[in-house]
Amino acid sequence: MIGLLIVGILVLITIIAIQIGKVTDLTSEIRGEEVVAQRITENQSRWLLVFCAVFLIYCVASAIYYKNSMLGYGPHEAASAHGVRIDGLFNTTLLFTGIVFIATHIALFWFAFKYRRKEGVKSKFFAHNTTLEYVWTGVPAVVMVLLVVNGLVVWNDVMPDIDPSEEVIEFEATGYQFAWDIRYPGPDGKLGTKNFRLIDGANNPLGQDWSDIKNVDDFHATEIYLPVNKKVRVQITAKDVLHNFYLPHFRLKMDAVPGIPTYFVFTPTKTTEEYREELSKYPEWQVPYDESDPNGPQRWELFDYELACAELCGKGHYSMKRIVKIVSEEEYNDWLAQQTSYYVQNVRNTDNDPFKGQLLDYEVAARSAELESEFESAIIMDDPSEASIRLTNVFFNTGSAELKADSKYELDKVAEILKDYSDVSIEISGHTDNTGNTDSNLILSDERAKTVTNYLINKGIVASRLKSVGFGEARPADTNDTAEGRQNNRRIEMRIISQNI
Numbered sequence: 001m002i003g004l005l006i007v008g009i010l011v012l013i014t015i016i017a018i019q020i021g022k023v024t025d026l027t028s029e030i031r032g033e034e035v036v037a038q039r040i041t042e043n044q045s046r047w048l049l050v051f052c053a054v055f056l057i058y059c060v061a062s063a064i065y066y067k068n069s070m071l072g073y074g075p076h077e078a079a080s081a082h083g084v085r086i087d088g089l090f091n092t093t094l095l096f097t098g099i100v101f102i103a104t105h106i107a108l109f110w111f112a113f114k115y116r117r118k119e120g121v122k123s124k125f126f127a128h129n130t131t132l133e134y135v136w137t138g139v140p141a142v143v144m145v146l147l148v149v150n151g152l153v154v155w156n157d158v159m160p161d162i163d164p165s166e167e168v169i170e171f172e173a174t175g176y177q178f179a180w181d182i183r184y185p186g187p188d189g190k191l192g193t194k195n196f197r198l199i200d201g202a203n204n205p206l207g208q209d210w211s212d213i214k215n216v217d218d219f220h221a222t223e224i225y226l227p228v229n230k231k232v233r234v235q236i237t238a239k240d241v242l243h244n245f246y247l248p249h250f251r252l253k254m255d256a257v258p259g260i261p262t263y264f265v266f267t268p269t270k271t272t273e274e275y276r277e278e279l280s281k282y283p284e285w286q287v288p289y290d291e292s293d294p295n296g297p298q299r300w301e302l303f304d305y306e307l308a309c310a311e312l313c314g315k316g317h318y319s320m321k322r323i324v325k326i327v328s329e330e331e332y333n334d335w336l337a338q339q340t341s342y343y344v345q346n347v348r349n350t351d352n353d354p355f356k357g358q359l360l361d362y363e364v365a366a367r368s369a370e371l372e373s374e375f376e377s378a379i380i381m382d383d384p385s386e387a388s389i390r391l392t393n394v395f396f397n398t399g400s401a402e403l404k405a406d407s408k409y410e411l412d413k414v415a416e417i418l419k420d421y422s423d424v425s426i427e428i429s430g431h432t433d434n435t436g437n438t439d440s441n442l443i444l445s446d447e448r449a450k451t452v453t454n455y456l457i458n459k460g461i462v463a464s465r466l467k468s469v470g471f472g473e474a475r476p477a478d479t480n481d482t483a484e485g486r487q488n489n490r491r492i493e494m495r496i497i498s499q500n501i
């Protein structure tokens with residue numbers, strides 16, 4: 001409606017101007033050209049001065065009015081260490097271009113006024129003036145050199161990669177139509193290698209090479225979490241077309257190019273909470289987030305840093321948004337602890353897993369901790385002999401009492417625990433399922449229990465602290481009707497039988 005009104009007003013103004021033009025033509029015919037032309041020139045030159053003043057006041061006033069909505073001003077001071085430098089650079093450029101902008105407009109309109117048409121005065125023409133040429137070539141050149149040198153200094157400070165010895169938090173952002181895949185390196189701190197030939201939409205969206213052990217703990221995240229005041233290096237890439245990794249509040253913007261990985265190193269300096277607190281001081285942020293719910297949270301309370309794509313990459317471009325949370329180091333570590341690696345969730349022990357059937361370091365470490373805590377809970381029981389601890393990672397070759405190589409991690413841990421608790425004696429018991437001959441099952445379970453005790457003796461545990469027994473199929477832990485149940489029944493257990501305090 002307002003738009004229509006403005007168009008209507010503009011049309012009317014045009015019609016009025018045409019009509020005035022016609023009237024002027026008529027009066028010139030009546031009064032004579034020269035006098036009328038002189039009057040028009042006088043009027044125009046004055047009105048142009050008024051226009052110039054209004055225009056400049058409007059420009060400056062609107063900049064001041066919208067100041068708090070612009071990055072770098074009001075609540076939007078940079079949230080990263082280098083961002084302050086970028087804002088400084090922007091302000092320096094704005095200072096020079098602002099002076100030139102105002103000065104040229106004043107000069108333009110002042111000249112139009114001062115050198116307006118006057119009766120009997122003729123314009124002076126000159127083809128060349130060396131001094132003037134020097135001035136208007138030299139002054140902009142000097143200013144440009146200053147700006148460029150200043151820009152280069154800032155660029156060199158902001159853009160370098162990290163020193164290999166420096167501690168840095170790294171993550172990777174891969175843009176595609178229309179989202180970002182965010183990958184963190186996991187506890188080893190190293191991102192695993194990728195190969196575009198391995199990309200598989202459903203099972204391996206980034207083409208991670210699972211034979212690279214560094215990939216095993218890498219996890220994909222839906223939100224970007226980063227600790228405050230820690231150096232971060234983000235690796236930026238794209239899968240399909242050109243995208244752009246843009247974190248406006250951190251003054252970070254970098255093209256994401258398919259096939260050419262780029263990066264950016266930055267240090268966030270304000271947590272999300274601190275930024276919200278700053279916003280809460282400004283009236284435009286103290287209004288309900290949802291207008292239909294006046295008692296709901298205010299705008300500043302729901303503020304979040306955002307990652308956007310700053311490249312027009314297709315029709316879903318607008319949806320390439322990810323929330324960025326800057327938190328304290330403790331919160332960051334808590335968040336890290338909750339993440340599960342993509343490999344563990346989707347690949348481990350599937351046909352795509354090159355380590356299928358092998359124990360990996362993180363599994364050994366987790367199992368060791370589990371075994372230790374099972375033992376510690378058993379030992380504080382009133383009667384520790386009631387607790388049976390199953391040695392889940394002790395494996396034998398089929399039908400034999402020969403240990404598989406992967407069993408050593410679990411048994412080494414048992415030996416370690418027994419050395420820590422040197423007053424404890426244990427029973428190692430062997431169990432089988434009910435397939436095959438009962439007697440031979442009994443013999444097999446007995447032999448397997450003996451193999452385990454012998455292994456522990458070899459690791460330095462005194463034989464008198466160890467008792468081995470075979471129960472065959474007599475004490476099933478599960479049903480013998482299913483394959484899974486039978487597997488559960490084929491086991492080695494450990495039980496505390498005495499503790500001399």
Ligand SMILES: [Cu+2]
Binds near residue numbers: 175243310314320
């Ligand atoms: Cu994009």
